[in-house]
Amino acid sequence: MTADPWEFQEECVEAFVASWRARGFSPVTVENDIGLLERTLTALGRPAWDVTPEDIDRVVGDLALAGRAASTRREYVQIFSTATVFDVTVGQFLRGCVRVVCSG
Incomplete structure:
Protein backbone atom coordinates (compact mmCIF):
# COMPACT_ATOMS: atom_id res chain seq x y z
CA MET A 1 0.00 0.00 0.00
CA THR A 2 1.26 3.47 -0.87
CA ALA A 3 1.29 6.66 1.17
CA ASP A 4 0.50 8.78 -1.90
CA PRO A 5 -3.24 9.57 -1.85
CA TRP A 6 -3.60 9.57 -5.66
CA GLU A 7 -1.86 6.20 -5.99
CA PHE A 8 -3.96 4.80 -3.16
CA GLN A 9 -7.12 6.05 -4.85
CA GLU A 10 -6.03 4.33 -8.08
CA GLY A 24 -19.75 -11.13 -13.54
CA PHE A 25 -20.55 -7.62 -14.69
CA SER A 26 -20.42 -7.20 -18.46
CA PRO A 27 -17.03 -5.94 -19.71
CA VAL A 28 -18.88 -3.11 -21.51
CA THR A 29 -20.59 -2.07 -18.27
CA VAL A 30 -17.30 -2.16 -16.39
CA GLU A 31 -15.46 -0.10 -19.01
CA ASN A 32 -18.25 2.48 -19.32
CA ASP A 33 -18.74 2.89 -15.59
CA ILE A 34 -15.04 3.02 -14.80
CA GLY A 35 -14.59 5.71 -17.45
CA LEU A 36 -17.40 7.64 -15.78
CA LEU A 37 -15.86 7.11 -12.34
CA GLU A 38 -12.47 8.35 -13.55
CA ARG A 39 -14.08 11.45 -15.11
CA THR A 40 -15.98 12.06 -11.88
CA LEU A 41 -12.89 11.73 -9.70
CA THR A 42 -10.95 14.05 -12.03
CA ALA A 43 -13.73 16.65 -11.92
CA LEU A 44 -13.82 16.49 -8.13
CA GLY A 45 -10.10 17.27 -8.03
CA ARG A 46 -9.35 15.63 -4.70
CA PRO A 47 -9.14 12.11 -3.28
CA ALA A 48 -12.58 10.54 -2.82
CA TRP A 49 -12.29 10.47 0.98
CA ASP A 50 -11.78 14.25 1.05
CA VAL A 51 -14.79 15.08 -1.14
CA THR A 52 -17.42 17.27 0.48
CA PRO A 53 -21.08 17.80 -0.43
CA GLU A 54 -20.00 21.17 -1.82
CA ASP A 55 -17.60 19.42 -4.21
CA ILE A 56 -20.42 17.24 -5.50
CA ASP A 57 -22.63 20.31 -5.90
CA ARG A 58 -19.84 22.08 -7.81
CA VAL A 59 -19.34 19.18 -10.23
CA VAL A 60 -23.07 18.75 -10.81
CA GLY A 61 -23.42 22.51 -11.30
CA ASP A 62 -20.55 22.55 -13.79
CA LEU A 63 -22.20 19.71 -15.71
CA ALA A 64 -25.48 21.63 -15.76
CA LEU A 65 -23.74 24.79 -17.00
CA ALA A 66 -22.10 22.71 -19.72
CA GLY A 67 -25.58 21.66 -20.87
CA ARG A 68 -25.40 18.05 -19.65
CA ALA A 69 -28.73 16.31 -19.17
CA ALA A 70 -30.10 15.65 -15.70
CA THR A 82 -21.33 3.30 -5.56
CA ALA A 83 -17.53 3.52 -5.53
CA THR A 84 -17.47 5.29 -2.18
CA VAL A 85 -19.62 2.61 -0.55
CA PHE A 86 -17.23 -0.03 -1.95
CA ASP A 87 -14.18 1.83 -0.63
CA VAL A 88 -15.72 2.25 2.82
CA THR A 89 -16.55 -1.46 2.97
CA VAL A 90 -13.03 -2.45 1.87
CA GLY A 91 -11.54 0.05 4.32
CA GLN A 92 -13.56 -1.45 7.18
CA PHE A 93 -12.45 -4.94 6.14
CA LEU A 94 -8.78 -3.89 5.99
CA ARG A 95 -8.95 -2.17 9.38
CA GLY A 96 -10.43 -5.38 10.82
CA CYS A 97 -7.59 -7.42 9.30
CA VAL A 98 -5.00 -5.05 10.74
CA ARG A 99 -6.58 -5.35 14.21
CA VAL A 100 -6.49 -9.16 14.00
CA VAL A 101 -2.87 -9.24 12.81
CA CYS A 102 -1.71 -6.67 15.36
CA SER A 103 -3.50 -8.32 18.26
CA GLY A 104 -2.33 -11.80 17.47
Whole structure:
Protein backbone atom coordinates (compact mmCIF):
# COMPACT_ATOMS: atom_id res chain seq x y z
CA MET A 1 0.00 0.00 0.00
CA THR A 2 1.26 3.47 -0.87
CA ALA A 3 1.29 6.66 1.17
CA ASP A 4 0.50 8.78 -1.90
CA PRO A 5 -3.24 9.57 -1.85
CA TRP A 6 -3.60 9.57 -5.66
CA GLU A 7 -1.86 6.20 -5.99
CA PHE A 8 -3.96 4.80 -3.16
CA GLN A 9 -7.12 6.05 -4.85
CA GLU A 10 -6.03 4.33 -8.08
CA GLU A 11 -5.50 1.10 -6.13
CA CYS A 12 -9.04 1.46 -4.75
CA VAL A 13 -10.43 1.97 -8.26
CA GLU A 14 -8.56 -1.13 -9.45
CA ALA A 15 -10.03 -3.15 -6.57
CA PHE A 16 -13.48 -1.80 -7.42
CA VAL A 17 -13.05 -2.89 -11.04
CA ALA A 18 -11.81 -6.32 -9.97
CA SER A 19 -14.85 -6.78 -7.73
CA TRP A 20 -17.22 -5.98 -10.59
CA ARG A 21 -15.44 -8.41 -12.90
CA ALA A 22 -15.49 -11.13 -10.23
CA ARG A 23 -19.23 -10.63 -9.81
CA GLY A 24 -19.75 -11.13 -13.54
CA PHE A 25 -20.55 -7.62 -14.69
CA SER A 26 -20.42 -7.20 -18.46
CA PRO A 27 -17.03 -5.94 -19.71
CA VAL A 28 -18.88 -3.11 -21.51
CA THR A 29 -20.59 -2.07 -18.27
CA VAL A 30 -17.30 -2.16 -16.39
CA GLU A 31 -15.46 -0.10 -19.01
CA ASN A 32 -18.25 2.48 -19.32
CA ASP A 33 -18.74 2.89 -15.59
CA ILE A 34 -15.04 3.02 -14.80
CA GLY A 35 -14.59 5.71 -17.45
CA LEU A 36 -17.40 7.64 -15.78
CA LEU A 37 -15.86 7.11 -12.34
CA GLU A 38 -12.47 8.35 -13.55
CA ARG A 39 -14.08 11.45 -15.11
CA THR A 40 -15.98 12.06 -11.88
CA LEU A 41 -12.89 11.73 -9.70
CA THR A 42 -10.95 14.05 -12.03
CA ALA A 43 -13.73 16.65 -11.92
CA LEU A 44 -13.82 16.49 -8.13
CA GLY A 45 -10.10 17.27 -8.03
CA ARG A 46 -9.35 15.63 -4.70
CA PRO A 47 -9.14 12.11 -3.28
CA ALA A 48 -12.58 10.54 -2.82
CA TRP A 49 -12.29 10.47 0.98
CA ASP A 50 -11.78 14.25 1.05
CA VAL A 51 -14.79 15.08 -1.14
CA THR A 52 -17.42 17.27 0.48
CA PRO A 53 -21.08 17.80 -0.43
CA GLU A 54 -20.00 21.17 -1.82
CA ASP A 55 -17.60 19.42 -4.21
CA ILE A 56 -20.42 17.24 -5.50
CA ASP A 57 -22.63 20.31 -5.90
CA ARG A 58 -19.84 22.08 -7.81
CA VAL A 59 -19.34 19.18 -10.23
CA VAL A 60 -23.07 18.75 -10.81
CA GLY A 61 -23.42 22.51 -11.30
CA ASP A 62 -20.55 22.55 -13.79
CA LEU A 63 -22.20 19.71 -15.71
CA ALA A 64 -25.48 21.63 -15.76
CA LEU A 65 -23.74 24.79 -17.00
CA ALA A 66 -22.10 22.71 -19.72
CA GLY A 67 -25.58 21.66 -20.87
CA ARG A 68 -25.40 18.05 -19.65
CA ALA A 69 -28.73 16.31 -19.17
CA ALA A 70 -30.10 15.65 -15.70
CA SER A 71 -29.65 11.92 -16.35
CA THR A 72 -25.93 12.47 -16.99
CA ARG A 73 -25.57 14.48 -13.80
CA ARG A 74 -27.31 11.69 -11.87
CA GLU A 75 -24.89 9.15 -13.36
CA TYR A 76 -21.91 11.11 -12.01
CA VAL A 77 -23.41 11.19 -8.52
CA GLN A 78 -24.45 7.53 -8.66
CA ILE A 79 -21.06 6.16 -9.74
CA PHE A 80 -19.31 8.19 -7.05
CA SER A 81 -21.76 6.91 -4.42
CA THR A 82 -21.33 3.30 -5.56
CA ALA A 83 -17.53 3.52 -5.53
CA THR A 84 -17.47 5.29 -2.18
CA VAL A 85 -19.62 2.61 -0.55
CA PHE A 86 -17.23 -0.03 -1.95
CA ASP A 87 -14.18 1.83 -0.63
CA VAL A 88 -15.72 2.25 2.82
CA THR A 89 -16.55 -1.46 2.97
CA VAL A 90 -13.03 -2.45 1.87
CA GLY A 91 -11.54 0.05 4.32
CA GLN A 92 -13.56 -1.45 7.18
CA PHE A 93 -12.45 -4.94 6.14
CA LEU A 94 -8.78 -3.89 5.99
CA ARG A 95 -8.95 -2.17 9.38
CA GLY A 96 -10.43 -5.38 10.82
CA CYS A 97 -7.59 -7.42 9.30
CA VAL A 98 -5.00 -5.05 10.74
CA ARG A 99 -6.58 -5.35 14.21
CA VAL A 100 -6.49 -9.16 14.00
CA VAL A 101 -2.87 -9.24 12.81
CA CYS A 102 -1.71 -6.67 15.36
CA SER A 103 -3.50 -8.32 18.26
CA GLY A 104 -2.33 -11.80 17.47
